[in-house]
Structures are given as C-alpha cells and as structure tokens.
Amino acid sequence: MTTTRSYRCAVACQACRQRKVRCSLAVTGKPCIGCTQDRAECIVVPKQRKKIKKSRQPVISHHDPGPMQDSYSIDHLPSDHVSNPVIEPSTFQNGPGEADPIRRQTYSILAGDSGEGEMRNGIDVGAPLLEKSQDIGITPICAADEGDIENEERRGFEIATAALGQSRRNGQVPFYSGGQTGPTYALDICSPEKSLPRHFLIPSHSCSTLSDADRSYLQAKGVLTLPSAKSCESLLRAYLHHVHPIMPVIEVDRILEYQHNGRLHEYNTLLLWSIFLAAVNFISPEVYEQEGYKSRKEMKATMYSRAKGMDKVVLIQSSLLMGFWISKHDEYLQPWYWTGTAINLCQMLGLHRNPDSSKPNCAVTDRQRCLWRRLWWTSFYRDRWLGMSFGRPLRINLIDCDMPMPTATDLLIDVVGLHEKTSHGFLPSDLSKLASYWVTLIELSKQLGAVIAMNYQSQRSKPTIQQFEHLESEILQCALPSQYESGLANPARFHLFHVHLHYQALLICLYRPYGSETPIDLDTAEQDDWQHRMCLKAGDAASKTNDIFHSLVEDGLLVFAGPMTPSLLVPAMQTHLLFYKSPDSLTKRLRLHKLEMCMLIMEELQKIYNVASIYRGIFFKAMQQICPSYRTGMSSSDQAIISVPTKLLGSVSAFANITEQETDSLGEFMGSLLDETSIFKFWETWNSM
Template sequence: MPLKRAKQACLHCHRRRIRCDVLQQQPCSNCVTQEVPCEVGVSRRGKYPRKKTTKTSLESSSATIQPPPQSHSQLLPLPDLTSPTTITSTNASTLPISARQIVNDSTVFLGESSPLTSVMDPTQPPKLQYPLPDRLAPSSTRDDAVRLHQVQQAAQLESSGALSFPPDATINALLQAYFRWFHPCFPIVDRAAVFRARTNTPARTGVSSIPPLLLQSMLFIGVSLCDDQTFAKTEFPVRYRAKFLFYSRAKAIYEADAEASPIVKLQALFMLSFWRGGPSEERDVRYWLGIAISLAQKRGMHMMSQFSPPPREKKLWKRIWWALYTRDQQSAAALGLPPRIRDEDGDVEMLYPDDILDEESVENDIYGPQKRQDLVYPVEMAKLARLLRTIVSTQYLHHQQPDLATRNSLNKQLCLWESHLPVELRLDHVSPDSLFLTGLLHMTYQNLYILLHRRTFLDPTPHDSGQIALDAATKSTRILEDLLSHHLVQHAPPHLITHAFSTLCIHTIHHRRNSGTMRTLAEHRARLCLLSLEELQKSWDLENWVLHLFFRGLDDRTAESLRRMSESHVDHQETQGPNVTPGDATTIVAAPDNLPTGPPASSGEMFMPMAQDDWYGWVPWEDQADALNLQNLEFLYRFL
C-alpha cells in the first residue's frame, strides 16, 4: 500500500521532499533530528489573482471607470482613460487570435523576422502577439525586492511632491487650455473619459482618478498654452517655473515606473516631448519621442492592420500613432536628423475624420465642443507629414542628387493636396472660429514649398530661380499677420517656430538682394516674423542665443535695419501671477533654489546682438555680404 501523503509539511521538509509530521507535533521529528528551525509556511493554494468578470456589453463597459485608490502612493493601476472598451469572454471567442490578444496589456509583439514565428503551427493564421505568463505580467510583483522597490519609489514620489496637484480651479483652467489649443492638434486622449474621471473624483479624498502621470503631463501642456489672463489667476509667479514644475513631476513619475498602462505612458511621453530645454540637454524632443515611438512599436502599433481591436481602441491607437508620426517627421526635418519612423516599416492606414469623432459628446466649458475643423485638421497634417518625409528624403539626403523633375513632381503632389482640402480648412473660407487651425495648416503647407525650393532660392540656376520659395514665404507672413492680429500665435504648437524662422530667413535674404520698395517690403515681413517668434517665446522658450547668432550672420546694415523693430517695440515682460515670492511657490521636484525663470524679460534683450561669447567661434562667419549662406542657415535651423 502506498504511503499516504501528509496534508502539510514544514518549510524544511517541503524543500527536502520528505514526509513531515508537523500536524502531530511541532517542531516535527525531522527538524528535531536535524536541529533546524521548524517553520510552517502559508499555503497560496487558491490565492492567485483572478481575472475580474467583465460586462457583457462593449458599450456598457466603455462607459465605466473604476473608482480611484485612496492614495496615489499605492501605485496601483488607475483607470485606463485611453482604451475604455474591453473584450468580453463571450465576444472574445468569436474573434481572431490576434484580436483577442491585442486588448490585453500582458502580451508581447514579435515581428515576422523573430525566430519564434518559424516554430508556430503553419495551419494557424500568422500570429504577432504572444501572451505573457501571469508571473511576467506588468502588474505582477513576484519578487520581494520588486515590491520593496515599489514601496520606496512611492514614498519618494510622495515626499518630492510629484503626486501633488494645484487647487481644482487651477487644474480646470489648465485643462481648459489643453483641450482648447492642444487637443484639436493632437487628439491623443479620450475627452469623454477625462471628463468622467474628473467628475467622479471623490470629494472625501480629492484624489483624481486620472493617472498622475497623465494629469501632470496635461497640466504641463496647459500651463504652456494658456493665455496671460488665465495664468495670472494661478498661484505660480512665473510661467517657466510652472512648466518646469509639471514637467519635472511627470518625468519623476515616469522614471519611477509608477504607471502600468502602456497607453498612458505613450500619451505622457508624447506631451513631455514638448519640453524645450537648452541645446545641450539630453532629454529633448528627440529623447522623449524616441522612447514613445519605441514603446508604440513594441505594442505593435506600426502593424495595426494585422489586428482587430475594438473600434474605439483602434481609433485611439491610430490617433496616437499619427501624432507620433507627424511630430517625428517635423522634428527630424527641423534638426536635420533621420526620422525614427520609416514608412516601409509599418502599414497603418491613414487617419479619417471618423477616427477623431468623439463617440460621446461632452457638454462642458472646460473640455469644449468638438468642431468640424477639429475632425479634419489632424488628417490633413498627417498627409503633409508624409509629403514632408518625401521632400526631405529626395532633397536633403547626402546620397540624393536633387533634380528639377523631382521638384516638379513634388510640386504637383502639393497642389493636389491643396485641391482636395476640405472647405473648413481653406483660406478663402476661413472664419475667426477656424483661423487658428487653418492658419497652422497652411503655414505647414507653405513651409514645404520653402523647404523644397530653398536651395535654388539661395543658389539660383537658369532653370529655377527659387521664386516659389519667396512666394511661399510671403504667403506665410500674411498668415502670421492674421494670427498675430487675433492673438493666436502664443497658443500654437512649437513647429510654428521652425516655420516662422524659415520664413524669416527667406525675407532676410530677399531684403539684402533688393533695394527701394522691395527692400522695404522684405524688411516689414521680416519684422512680422520676429514679432511672431517673440510671441511664441511666451509658450515655448525660444533659444535666444540662436537669434543672436542669426543677427551675427547678417551684415551690419541689415542687422541694424531689423534691430530697429525691437527698439521701437514695447518691452515684453515675462508673464507674472499674483504677488507671490518664489519661496511661496509650490515645491518643484528636484528644482534648485536658483532655477532660471526663463528667457530674458524684454524683447530688446531677445533680439539685440550680443557681445562675442564662448560660442561665437563655433560658426566660421564674419559680418560680410555673403555671410548668410546655406550652411549658416542650416546650422541655425537645427535649433529652432
């Protein structure tokens, strides 16, 4: 007769796989014989985490947000504001394998070149998403050291103020600026989900059910783009300090790995890419965008057509992907660096207005209504981003030799894009309500002409004088004048900095080549560009030394002519809030007491050439007639 298995064994006997009599006596006989401590472990049978039963309707589950934890320090996964739909157990069985897997965060994407694909069952459809074991899930804390580290990180975030937020009135004002100026350009969050999360914030705790990483990032964008009157009502003394506050908090939360949702991380990383540090700062736009793009590709976003996620989640994925694509192409072209996203690596279909349309309307002054131009602007910007990619790859790669036929072909593509433009975004149908997005779109469009014909404008040939670049710069200046007259430039995304500076360079060269009326007109247009850059400085902190280098590249006569603009213009003071001393400001994460308050206060300081500095020797130019050449322009172009 086989021996009966003991119902329980002490830890020592369990490790040695020997029979234990700890239920009859303790210490057990084996431990007494071996003279070792006899400890009884706690059984984990039946105590593994079970999946919660989901609702039986996709529609009902999308409208549900889980209650928030009592404290942000608990570091538990907060409600996913990004993909509010879930697959039910009933519906999942009827979907393809890849569709069932993509809705679960506990999956890993492996492309077709992975060796794992070679051992899969050839009779089954190709699979690119593979489930992870529960013990490897993002929320798993299978190691005591990991759990201890999480507790320590939570305590550190609490003590540093990274999980602190301003009063509700300030949050609402900054969120209003976010949804008015940023969200129409980059609709990467679910407006209705954010509204529900803010509405469901329990009064007893005051803890928002928006993930802290996402909320701090949104507040960083909001405080950058809000108008001066709104900022004056906040408790912050200087806008630059407020931006650094929210940026530092979001960065600290991300680097502590306190957020489990990959989509929330993607959204926050995209927003952090709008931080404009110094020229030597490593965590710049390319740093944050690179992490975001890598995370998106790791999730398989670039192969979206291979999966069948729920419609609402698919729309969100497309919006995030095309926002990453657009910003990646813009920043790469401005910096003269290769883009991280290549068209040949993915198969994401183009955006459509239905992808941007809110499935739930939000009747609230903070989150604002969705307008028709909000639906078509991101679509058209994505199309222009693809054209930008083509222009750079055919005109500016070192192994490419630009030719007239290629430029003519690209000209036709640009004209074709304009001919199919929706009426809501046409300049001849612009209204005060649609001027902001229409102006931004056409500034981007005209900048593509400047980029395409800039070389021939700087070095004309018998077949191409580059007149198209000058015409595009003239049209861009008219748009800037309209945006300035309606006080809209300050709220524009940072790619307008590149467009305004590119336009400024064209007008400056035209100014030097001409005399009389043409010279006066060019000077006037250049001044408008400088005024636009001054307005953009309120939001995005222009690197002033780049503009000083710009003036260094001019001959004395041209520099003096443009400099009169800054001398006659009213000095611009950095926006101030109420009478609050820097010591009264909210604690800034890892911020020293001597934190710089941002760019110089006056426009005169901003645009006046400086005395020779340590950096002056970086650029081998002198104040001579041909100083502002192609190489100098491209050097400056990299930093704006």
C-alpha cells in the first residue's frame, strides 16, 4: 500500500490552521514560530480524541511443522494492534511489560488468545503457543508516522536535550554521541565549562507491527514454530551449562524469568533461535529425535536457515543496500550496522585480499574480480564516511588488505554487450563519467581514513609537522573533476558536485583540530600563526561547501541528493557555528547567514531523509543555547528551494541583535560542551582571541 507523506503536524494553533501552514507547536511549544514572528497570541484549540475501533480478524494458518513434530504452533494470528512494548534484541533489553510512558502507541507483533497447548500433527496437546511473541526481531515501519517531519525534527531535538541533561522523558535506548565526529558536536561547541556525557539514554519510538503477508511467510519458514516445551527446556539448560560460561552474551535472569513463568514463547524469537542453535551441540540424541531430526547437524541446519539467506555475496549486496535505510525510530544508525555486516561478510569471504596475490587465479573470472573489487571498496567507502558522520571507529585497517584499487572498468564491465536500446532505456548516458567519479570517491576515502587516524583516534600520538604536510600534500594533489565541465546530464552534474562536497568535508576534518593543537615538533614562535592559517583553511572549506550547495539549489540539482548528502553538510555547519565565537560582530553575522542557509538546505532534504531532520533538530537546539531568543530556524513554512540563497542574503535573525550579556553566556555554554574528545577541538584558539 502506498502511503502519502504529510508535511503538516496534527497539532497546530488556530492562526496556522486558518493560514493552512505548518505549525511548529509540537516542537517548540507555545507560542509557535509563526505567532512569535507575527507578534500575535498563539491560541490552541484542544482537539477531540477519536475512538479507535479494534477489529479482530484472525488469520487462520494450517501448515505442517515439518521435522519439528512436537512443537508450538500458531493457530490464530490476528492482524489487529495491541498495546504491548517491543523488546529489541540488543545488549540493553527492557523487561517484559516495560512500556515507554510517553510513546504514542506501541504494538506487539503477534497477538491472540493466550493459552497453553502443544501441537502434534496439528492437534493441541498442551504446550504454550508462540502467538503473543512481542520480540520477533523485526521492526516494521508505522506508515502513519513516517511522513511527520515535525516528529522527525523532534527526534534530533530529543537527542540534543538528552545530551544536555535537560530531558523530561525517561530514556530506554542507549545512545553514543559519536566521539570526535558525531552529529552532536554542534552541542559541544556551545559549552566550554562542563563535559557532556558521550553515552546517554534516549526515549524509544519503536513501533512494531507485522503484516499478514510477513506473518504468513514467517510461518511457512517455521520461524514461529518452536520446539516442544520439553525440548526447549533441554536446549536452554544445555546453553546455560555449556555456552554461557564461555560466551555470556545474554541476560540470564531475563530468559529464566520467561521460562519460569511459562512465557518463553514471548522471548525475542530471533535471539531464542540463536540460543537454541548454539545449544544443539550439547543436547542428548533423545531431544533431536523427538523433534524429528536424524542428527544434531540436521537440527542445526534447520535452525540456522530459518532466519538467514545462504548466498554470501547476495548478503553483502543486500547489507550495503540496506545501509541506505535510515528511520527516526531508533534506526538512524542502521547504515552503520548494515555496513558492518557487509564488511564482516567481505572479510569472511576474503574480498579484502587480492585473489591473484601469489599467481593468477584461474578459478576466478574477470567479471568476479570486478564484482569483488566493487563490493570491497564500496564497503570501504561507507566505512570511512559513516565513521566520520557518526563519530564511530573505523572497521577496516588497510594494512590487512591488498585488494587492488578499483578502476572505472570494474564498474563498466557489466554493461559491455548490452543491447543499445536496453542501455539507453535504463542506464545514464554519462555512465563512464560516473564510473570515474566513483573511483575518485574511493581515493578520497583512503585519504579520509588517514586523516581520522592522524587526528581523531583516541590513542593517537601527535603528528610531526612533516607528517601533517605530507598528508596535506597528498590530499591537495587529488585529481578532482572540473566543476565547470560541460555537456553533462543533470544526474552526472550532481555527482560531480557530490565529489567536491566530499573533498571539502575531508579538508575540514584535516584542518579544524589544529585551531587548538599543533604538530609535536612545531617551533613555539610559529604556533600562533600556524594555527591561524589552519582556522582560515577550515573556514574556507566550510564556505566552499555553502557555495556548492548554492550551485545545487540554483541549478535545480538538489532533487538528486542521496542519503549521504545531509552528512556532508554537517562539517561545514559545525565550522560556521564554531566560528560564531568570533568577537567581530560582522564575522558573527556572516557565519550566522551561512549557518541559516545550511538549515534551509536541511529543511529541504528532510522531506526525503529523516537523518536531515535529526541534524536540523540538533543544530536548532545548539542555536537556541547560543541565543535563547532564536526561534526562526525550526519547522518554518515551506520554502521555495530556488529562493534559499536570495532569502538568506536578506534574512534578519535574533542572532543579529544579541546582547552583550547573551554573548557572555554564549562563551560559557560553548566551552562546557567541548572536552578532550570533541570532534574538532577548536576552543582553545577562541579563548585566546
């Protein structure tokens, strides 16, 4: 079913409803932004709550449980929603029945009449059913919520509020702010006196429902059919005796509580199958024979196949593509998870190594070589840039890798021999150019890894001036395509600009730490001048980022933005926010204009990418902390995208009129959010200005 995105919030004041514009009431509270700007009273009319009728239409399923003859089975799987919380299969698990008190509504994946009964060839003989399982390891999307930009922005606002210790809501989900390159660096810029925690809890917004089609598929795969109660007890006992002592990865008290209360069928299904898989090695023959298997191997194979695909290359491809998924429901770090899965599979298959390292490998075709290079270096590209975006450690160490660098031919080999009509109908006309741009991105990714290793690793040593200049020289020598290349179709022009956005983000990562640091062997007399030059270079890269986005907007190319695009804007926004510390009023206003332009770009990107809403909420909170009277940046009425630069040039913000007292509080707040692990440690430079 196709869902339509909505860009208006259900909660709106009377004036915004009459004007039919989006109201910021849900995010900023009363008064909303529109009424504040109009200097009008913000009147909110309470909305009548509609009663929701629940219809129970059970889905009857009869299937042969296969080799598991004595098993729990699912007779009734109604598709209605009930209010039960979801327990995610993570190291931090909520207890049964612990619901988020402020959650709109949560749903269990499976619901039905509780009861006890064991199915033997379809006949109830007395074992509990797996029909109330809240934890099947699947978290579908609540379509009604996905189009609500106000709530997406509020997600970023909640993260920022929790980081500052100002949250009024109880957090359930562990959150790590991202070390030195995480998105919440915008908050670190704002407080020089106190160190913010890097780990904190944020409210959960998970909403789990399971469609009839998904439920039927899982039934057919046997995922919802557990072994008999006696076999489950034997498997759990074997696990706790033989596996848990050497690999204590689960919370024993939780699973034993479920077992003791006869609710093992409500435990996380994915995790439960994993436990059983590990335990099969230690059960007696009577157990697997009772379940209809001839050996432990057969039983393990069945359990393993129930939740996994078998083609490893397909799994790598799927994992990389799944990394494009970002949701506001505690899943904005899903790209990090899926990329890690792809990297693990690549390394497991040896795609990080050259298949021809010792001699030409006749068993590998040229087509396979090209595919393997693409898979490995795409995983590498995602590893580097997601590490920068989320402030996470790099997973790939190139010292362990000797897979040759990719070439444009690796990408083009698949289209050789295609019929011209097919090629023209489905492939971009500039594919050869796009292939060369991709190779350039891989080169920039290698340099980014070197920058992160030199500037941001927690156990790093300070570089020498020679090491810094050598890396800077390599980066400056990167061959970039000309921004003024003619004859390109619009998609290719966007990708050309996208390469330059990566390059400017790379330069910012290189220069910004050295506003407060210096190479270990730099002469003391030269330090101030050297640091000042690093500041100028970082600021120049941030300004060029704005210029590139300006060009994208003016040329109508922002519609081609991908899920990685918002993250490429963040380093520039952090730099603009940091440079707002300048004592010069004109510099402050210019940086504010550039930051507000970035906020407008994020507002446009958030219509497609939830992560842009998160970033925008974080920066809005940071701007509010700098100047409490600032209220123009959050959920304003829709802007015509082509008018972004023009409006910015003439915009007047609360920042332009902040008082001296507010400037003093700005310095205090910005400093307290910067500690030794902040992204770009620049504060000492400004304190000395």
